[in-house]
Amino acid sequence: EVQLVESGGGLVQPGRSLKLSCVASGFTFSNYGMNWIRQAPGKGLEWVAYISSGSSYIYYAETVKGRFTISRDNAKNTLYLQMTSLRSEDTALYYCARGGQRFDYWGQGVMVTVSS
C-alpha cells in the first residue's frame, strides 16, 4: 500500500524557517518525481514545488522561489521542503504527492501556521 506521511509542521513566526518531511512507503520512491502542494484554510490547491526522481529537475511556484528548497533522500525514502523567510501567506496545509503528471497519491498533509 502506497503511503506518504508528512511531518515537521507547526506554528512559526514570520521570517523564520521550517523544514517539512514526507516519508514514502509501499512503492519504489527513487522511481518517482515528487511534489509539494499547499492549501490555505478554506482555499483551493496551490502547487508549490517538484523534484524529479534523481533530483535533476526541480521547479518552483513563483510565490516561493528563492525562499523554499525542495530536496530528497532516496536512501531514506524521504522528501523535504526547506522553507525560509516565512510569511503569513504561507500559512497552509502542506501535502506531498507522487508523480509529475498523475499526482496519484497524496499524504494527509501537515499544517504550517505563520504568525507572530
Place this chain on the structure above:
Amino acid sequence: DIQMTQSPSFLSASVGDRVTINCKASQNINRYLNWYQQKLGEAPKLLIYNANSLQTGIPSRFSGSGSGTDFTLTISSLQPEDVATYFCLQHNSWPRTFGAGTKLELK
C-alpha cells in the same frame, strides 16, 4: 502560466442526477488534465487522468472528456458519497495549476 477556470463554483444536485463540472484552460493543454475529489478533512483523490482515463478503483459513474482547452468531469448518477469538492489540474507545463474547485452538495 496556464490559468484553469473551473465552473460552476458551487453545485447542488439530487441523488441520481447527472452532474457535469467544467474546466477551461487559458491555452492548449492537449489531454494533460486530471480530476480530483476532496472530501472534507481528507487529502485529494485522483479520479481521472489524461482527460478521460479512469484511475484504478474509481467507480465507473465518473468519466472525463475534452481536449485542448475545454474539459468536463461527469458523474452519471450522483450518489450521497460523492458530496465533495472537485478540482482539475493541468500537467501540460510547469508550473502545474489547479482549478479553483467545485463544491458539490446534495439538494
